[in-house]
Amino acid sequence: MDKLKMHSPNLTEANIEKLAELFPNCVTEAADGKGGLKKAIDFDLLRQELSDHIVDGPQERYQLNWPGKREALLAANAPIAKTLRPCRDESVDFCTTQNLFIEGDNLDALKLLQEPYLERVKLIYLDPPYNRKKGNNLVYRDDFVGNTYDYLTQSNQTDEHGQRLVANTEANGRFHSDWLGMMYQRLRIARNLLAPAGVVAISIDDAETANVLHLCYDIFGESNFVGTLIWKNATDNNPTNIAVEHESIHVFARSKSELEGVWKSSVSDIKEAIVKIGSDLIERNLGLEDLQSAYTEWYRENKAQLGPLADYKFIDKKGVYAGSRSVHNPGKEGYRYDIIHPETGKACKQPLMGYRFPEESMKRLLNDGRVIFGEDESKLVELKVYAWEFEDKLSSVFELDGRAGPYDLKTLFPEGKKVFSNPKPVALMERLISFMTGPEDIGLDMFAGSSTLAHAMLEINRREGGSRRFISVQYQEPIGQDSKDAKEAYQFCKQVGLKPFISEISKERLRRAGAVARQESVLKWNRDVGFRVLKIDTSNMQDVYYTPDAVTQDLLSSQVDNIREDRTPEDLLFQVLLDWGVDLALPINQQTIAGKNVFFVDGNALVACFDKGIDEAFVKEIAAHQPLRVVFRDNGFASDSVKINVEQLFKLLSPMTEIKTL
Numbered sequence: 001m002d003k004l005k006m007h008s009p010n011l012t013e014a015n016i017e018k019l020a021e022l023f024p025n026c027v028t029e030a031a032d033g034k035g036g037l038k039k040a041i042d043f044d045l046l047r048q049e050l051s052d053h054i055v056d057g058p059q060e061r062y063q064l065n066w067p068g069k070r071e072a073l074l075a076a077n078a079p080i081a082k083t084l085r086p087c088r089d090e091s092v093d094f095c096t097t098q099n100l101f102i103e104g105d106n107l108d109a110l111k112l113l114q115e116p117y118l119e120r121v122k123l124i125y126l127d128p129p130y131n132r133k134k135g136n137n138l139v140y141r142d143d144f145v146g147n148t149y150d151y152l153t154q155s156n157q158t159d160e161h162g163q164r165l166v167a168n169t170e171a172n173g174r175f176h177s178d179w180l181g182m183m184y185q186r187l188r189i190a191r192n193l194l195a196p197a198g199v200v201a202i203s204i205d206d207a208e209t210a211n212v213l214h215l216c217y218d219i220f221g222e223s224n225f226v227g228t229l230i231w232k233n234a235t236d237n238n239p240t241n242i243a244v245e246h247e248s249i250h251v252f253a254r255s256k257s258e259l260e261g262v263w264k265s266s267v268s269d270i271k272e273a274i275v276k277i278g279s280d281l282i283e284r285n286l287g288l289e290d291l292q293s294a295y296t297e298w299y300r301e302n303k304a305q306l307g308p309l310a311d312y313k314f315i316d317k318k319g320v321y322a323g324s325r326s327v328h329n330p331g332k333e334g335y336r337y338d339i340i341h342p343e344t345g346k347a348c349k350q351p352l353m354g355y356r357f358p359e360e361s362m363k364r365l366l367n368d369g370r371v372i373f374g375e376d377e378s379k380l381v382e383l384k385v386y387a388w389e390f391e392d393k394l395s396s397v398f399e400l401d402g403r404a405g406p407y408d409l410k411t412l413f414p415e416g417k418k419v420f421s422n423p424k425p426v427a428l429m430e431r432l433i434s435f436m437t438g439p440e441d442i443g444l445d446m447f448a449g450s451s452t453l454a455h456a457m458l459e460i461n462r463r464e465g466g467s468r469r470f471i472s473v474q475y476q477e478p479i480g481q482d483s484k485d486a487k488e489a490y491q492f493c494k495q496v497g498l499k500p501f502i503s504e505i506s507k508e509r510l511r512r513a514g515a516v517a518r519q520e521s522v523l524k525w526n527r528d529v530g531f532r533v534l535k536i537d538t539s540n541m542q543d544v545y546y547t548p549d550a551v552t553q554d555l556l557s558s559q560v561d562n563i564r565e566d567r568t569p570e571d572l573l574f575q576v577l578l579d580w581g582v583d584l585a586l587p588i589n590q591q592t593i594a595g596k597n598v599f600f601v602d603g604n605a606l607v608a609c610f611d612k613g614i615d616e617a618f619v620k621e622i623a624a625h626q627p628l629r630v631v632f633r634d635n636g637f638a639s640d641s642v643k644i645n646v647e648q649l650f651k652l653l654s655p656m657t658e659i660k661t662l
Contacts, residue, residue: 080111198253232397295320329353614636
């Protein structure tokens, strides 16, 4: 039987295999540094294959380059010997939830997710550190390799673990290069997780927006650029020359051709529901008063799920409608004329800037019954807008008050004045999710921060009855006390009993948002408001598992077991799930069979037992469940003969089962 490899995929080897399929003549052999040979690429031949003329040497070409790009590519492709350890105490509905919260460096997380979520994620959202020139540290460390790592360590810029010890300032000569290297590694791997019709959306300000575009042209291809959303979010109270009142969200597709006909706002389904109930009621030929009463009853029962269509609370013989002040002219002087109130016979109050339409257009609207009057002439008139006229599109420019983000948090955290700096509004994330995902898709937030994307996923599921899943990744960044905002966040953590880390605030937000969503839900949906907390850690395997050549004779006595002493059976289970490429959110059931602890993942999709003393009788009981996959501890068998007979027993009793050991 085969042994699990217990490390993330080697992307360099995978890329060589892909090139070998296209250009087999470019594959050669090279020394692997251990006295053996490995596959390699003859780059001179490959360059010639991709050229329509003779290649003599390096050619000038259009590209984005920076110091450390090759090191970043090497670090992105290199495998890691790490794992994800489950943490039940910090999770919500651990056994049944489909959502994940991963705590640790997102570069490690992306590498570990390569096999379980390859080409499965519909939306990847990034709100990275904005790299403003104020001497800020990069929160996410660079995995420096080779001479760069040696230089930074020797010059006391990083410690022996690769952690940066100096600020990422302009003066160090690598201000943009460090940031680009950090982003390049992560986006390269993130692309592998995108579904064929998946997209990546990157929030960024003007400091790095041009670099982000060229970085993504490099990784995704210029032809897969979907567009840029300009979010007008605030007013710059301290402008220098130009008041900056926006942020950009750049959107790239895995394959733009796959998006044709796919993007459709989830609000469209709500619109169809409103139009249908309106038509059904109108067909009953009720009087206007009874018609409105019947619709009001339906509206009250379904208001919580109407979202942006919640204003459509009225009905007449033409359909369901809402009042709109779009007849008023905004921002500049409009048309001035009197509109007579039908009940009082007096001229209605005029809007501050007048009307948007000329008088003739307003007369046509009045004749068509498209104007809504107030109780008397003191109220402003409104335009009657029907639900069947509603169009929801993802405009390239939209306005949303940036203060909505802090307000969202304030409602969940009434104890704290300000628990997070500049969080994105839930409404902004809902806008992206609505268009870019379907009701059962997966969204990944690479820089979770306060977990706004995950919160928005819960809200949309609650409102629409969907089953969207989120994967949030957040580094365990400590909260300092070097600013007013940081001090308030620190005090909040102390007040509610949280450790002073951003990841702790992020998880607490999801707990509270989930509780609210569960209470306010009116739809029949799966009510999955939980999340599994998984923490990135060193591999469960002893170092000898990976570097046997480094073990000396006197150490062998302490290396009888290849598994670290502090690891639990559930820790081992999740490393097996990673290695085998099994969804990390599948339901897990534990049973005791013949006195041994056995894990059943998604029924019989995978069965695992890491206890010792496994004999043939126990193996027969496991085989009776007809599992698709089964895994045992390598030294868990009662004897060598049992280990040898395992494969034969499964061939006889469950021939479709794949067997591995760790």
